Amino acid sequence: MRARNLAVVLATIHRSGPHTRAALAERTGLTKTTVSSLVADLLEAGVVTESGTVRGGERGRPGVAVSLSGHRVAALGLEINIDYLAACVVDLTRTVRLRRVRRADNRNSDPGRILEELRDLVKDVTAEAEAGGLRLIGAALAVPGTVEGGVLRSAPHLGWRDVRVADLVELPFEIDNEANLAALGELWFGAREPDFLYVSGEIGIGAGLVVEGAVFRGTFGLAGELGHVVVVPDGPVCRCGGRGCLEVYAGQDALLGELASVGDLVARLESGDAEALKACERAGRALGVALTSAVHLLDPGRIVLGGIFAPLFRWLEGPVSEGLRARLGQMRGTPPALVVSGTGGDAAVLGAAGLIIQQILAEPAQMLGL
Amino acid sequence: MRARNLAVVLATIHRSGPHTRAALAERTGLTKTTVSSLVADLLEAGVVTESGTVRGGERGRPGVAVSLSGHRVAALGLEINIDYLAACVVDLTRTVRLRRVRRADNRNSDPGRILEELRDLVKDVTAEAEAGGLRLIGAALAVPGTVEGGVLRSAPHLGWRDVRVADLVELPFEIDNEANLAALGELWFGAREPDFLYVSGEIGIGAGLVVEGAVFRGTFGLAGELGHVVVVPDGPVCRCGGRGCLEVYAGQDALLGELASVGDLVARLESGDAEALKACERAGRALGVALTSAVHLLDPGRIVLGGIFAPLFRWLEGPVSEGLRARLGQMRGTPPALVVSGTGGDAAVLGAAGLIIQQILAEPAQMLGL
Known part of the structure; x- marks a missing residue:
């Protein structure tokens, strides 16, 4: 009581x-x-x-x-992604107090080694937070894969399967899919709208549906795998084993081709490079098809493009909107609004910390031992 | 209190x-x-x-x-479908007390005329229920279209748009999409599993996702429009305005072709008719593609095929399962189980009555004026 x-x-x-x-x-x-x-x-x-x-x-x-009070109680957000590790500290008022990113190449990596590097990052960030008078109450980790019952079930781009992330921190600990946590990041640190589908463009493509401020997770916590929605049933083989998935057309690898970074792609697009424009057009059309299916099944309030889709929004917006309008028009007066994420690349790691803040606010006695 | x-x-x-x-x-x-x-x-x-x-x-x-007690308090379930009107009375113990179906051709019909016929059916059924000592507490209506804020927004097969169904009954009244209500029918009168995607094969195709015993409705109550998930992005034009939607390949019209009824199709299939078998194979493959996208986005516990897909299950099961296994295999150890509905064609009208029973059990004071 x-x-x-x-x-x-x-x-x-x-x-x-x-x-x-x-x-x-x-x-x-x-x-x-x-x-x-x-x-x-x-x-x-x-x-x-x-x-x-x-x-x-x-x-x-x-x-x-x-x-x-923002002065004492705080949460640790963590992220393992394909090409970086990230950590942040967020205080109880949801002010971001620290952010750290370490570049890395985690593709087809050894989970033990990467978790050791993450543990090292946690140690640094924890020391810095404590030096600032903050007390970390819990941590959450965003991963680019499916999570079931606290276990990272499959992260194809990392090459990890069934990895149990234990003893990473000596704190209450959560692990979730990066798209779900990025959606929460968008909710608390971005546009703060309560109803939207956050589309996370990374090497993989995920989505997190937020309805009335809560993430929809499905039956086993595996919902929102937008990257494997079928765009062309007999299209090229995807690394998931399926064919013609969205990821084949609009994942980072498909968009970049031989280019080294999204920055390079944006530069090419700005200079009017035909091949870069064609890649974006193709990705946008595929996104329009997959999002049509997603709107019919999930009924989102609006669609927020995040991750690498944010810097590419200028070029994606046209083909995506056109596809949604042409395909959805008669079923729904107007398709859901298409907007760009307000959180930048940090959405997932911020959402991870925000999740712990939410838990502290909901169950202070349990989380703080009161 | x-x-x-x-x-x-x-x-x-x-x-x-x-x-x-x-x-x-x-x-x-x-x-x-x-x-x-x-x-x-x-x-x-x-x-x-x-x-x-x-x-x-x-x-x-x-x-x-x-x-x-099953002796006194009861609920009225109603359904307007393309080729029939239906009513049922279910008592508080969820025993079905009455079922009535009137064949009709409601395609491109006048809402006023059809609602008048339904009002007539309500009168008959109410009189019969009251003669049996039952007191009807509320009614719910299943419609083959999208419902938003109590208004039938769009039922393309009926040719209805923005129809407000008022004064149909002098009782507390609900209106919902037939796939959502059929999913509740499956939950309460069928297999009684708490987690599944009910796929309603009718002239249109809808789906109702049930997670932990509750229907997922999305942001505006429009979720689960499986029939318009894109199967082939540049496929034939669908009546929704899109292209290559599931309905084009697996809706009742695509399956029956020139045949008059599902019974006729089953007879042809049983006799090994090549054209009928080909239509089922094609529908099954399209269902496999659309359900792959649905599993990735919605993460259902199992998949229940209902409506006309139930009598066709023998012929659909193979291509659907094969498609799910081939496309989903590496992302999820095993795809969700594919099973046939246990409720027959009555799922939606039973679910409508069940919805009112659920409301009575949840809020007896308000519903019964206690």
């Missing part, structure tokens, strides 16, 4: 801003004594802070304001 | 079978006096009944058993 009340008080402060103790009692229906005792615990744990005065309570008398 | 307690007591009886009043008090944490008063109201409304004795309460003394 005390655990539940702690969560209720914290949720009230989180959703509606600073409150006096009297106003908290009024809003939550708890007694002033109970509220004072709960607030004392939250202050002690560094979850809330006292700052200035606000009008509060029935009679509107000014009192000391209790607000969410 | 009383409304919530009525729901708690009813849920306990519904989920765990007959209870004595003492056992109900023990299970729910309510006082015996409160439980007795709540049970009196439920008895009065005909929601529960007293029958025999069971052991109950802490000391295990036998007492009068209170159980769900």
Whole structure:
């Protein structure tokens, strides 16, 4: 009961801003004594802070304001991707306090070695966060593959299968697909709209559907594999074993061809290079087909293009929108809006940290040992 | 508070079978006096009944058993489909008490005329249910189209757009897509598994995803339009305006060709007719492609083929399973199981009635005016 009340008080402060103790009692229906005792615990744990005065309570008398504290409690976001490792620290107010990226080539890598490198990155970031007075409460890891029951089941581009990521950190730990976490990153650090399909363009292509602020995960947590939606049933073989998947036409390798980076591709596109424009046009048309199927099945509020699709949005927008309009037109007055992600390449690692912040706000007693 | 307690007591009886009043008090944490008063109201409304004795309460003394009553409270399920109107009455124990089907040709029809016919059917069925001592508490209508905010937005095969179905019955009323309601029908009257994708083969093709016993509806209630998932991006034009949609290859019209009914098609298939076998093979291959995309995006527990796909299951199973295995194999150890629906052609109308029963069980005070 005390655990539940702690969560209720914290949720009230989180959703509606600073409150006096009297106003908290009024809003939550708890007694002033109970509220004072709960607030004392939250202050002690560094979850809330006292700052200035606000009008509060029935009679509107000014009192000391209790607000969410960004000074002490924080979460660690981690990401293993094909060509980098990343970490970030986000405080309870969802302010990003640290970001670190280490370039790497993780294709067809040894999981043990990469996890050792990640452990090293965690050590550095943890030391830096603690030096800044932050206490890390939990960590979440984004991976470019399917996750089932806490196990990385298959990450074809890493060449990993059935990897159990244990003892990475001595903290409560979550692991999830990078597209799901990037969708949460977009929700909390990007446009903050509650309903959208986040499309993550990387070497692989994933998607995370957010409905009313929650990620849709399907039955086994494997939903949103947009990269393997069939675009051409007898098309080229995909590394998943299927044929004509979206990834074959619009994955990073298909877009870049011989080019070394997305920056190079953008430069070519800007100079009007015919081959680069053709690759983007082809990727955009394939995205239009796959997203038509996705809209019919998932019914997203809007479509957000992220990852490498963000810097390429200028060139992808036309063919994708045209495909959606032509194919969806009669079924839905207008197709969902197509927009560019507001989070840049950091969406997944930020979403990972945000997931832990969400857990702390939802279950402070359990997460903080109160 | 009383409304919530009525729901708690009813849920306990519904989920765990007959209870004595003492056992109900023990299970729910309510006082015996409160439980007795709540049970009196439920008895009065005909929601529960007293029958025999069971052991109950802490000391295990036998007492009068209170159980769900199928004798009084019931729900009306309705369906408008392309070639029939249907109605059914289901009692609180989810026993089907009445079913009525009227053949009709509703293609490109006048909504006003069809709704008038349905109103007539409602009158007959209501009279018959009331003559049997049943009290209808609410009604739900299944339609072959997309529903948004209680309005039938688009039913291309009926030729209806933006039809507001008002004053059909003088009861609490719901309207939903036939595939969603058929999925609920499969959940409550078919295999009763909590996780599956119900595929509704009719003149159109729809799908209803059930995860942990709840239908996934997407952002605007338009999810599950499997019939318009793209199978061949430059295939034949579909009546939705798109190209190469699943419906073009596996809808009833594509399967039947010149034949008059599914029965005729089954007879041809049984006699080894080459053209019929080819049509089924083609439909099965297209279903395999569209369901691959659906599995990647929706992550269903299993796939249930219903509607006209049920009598054709023998011929569809091979090409569909083969397509799923070949395309999904490396991403998921085994593809979701492919099974035939256990509800026959009645799934949608039964699910419609079941939806109202679910509402009564969840909110007895509100639905029954207690």
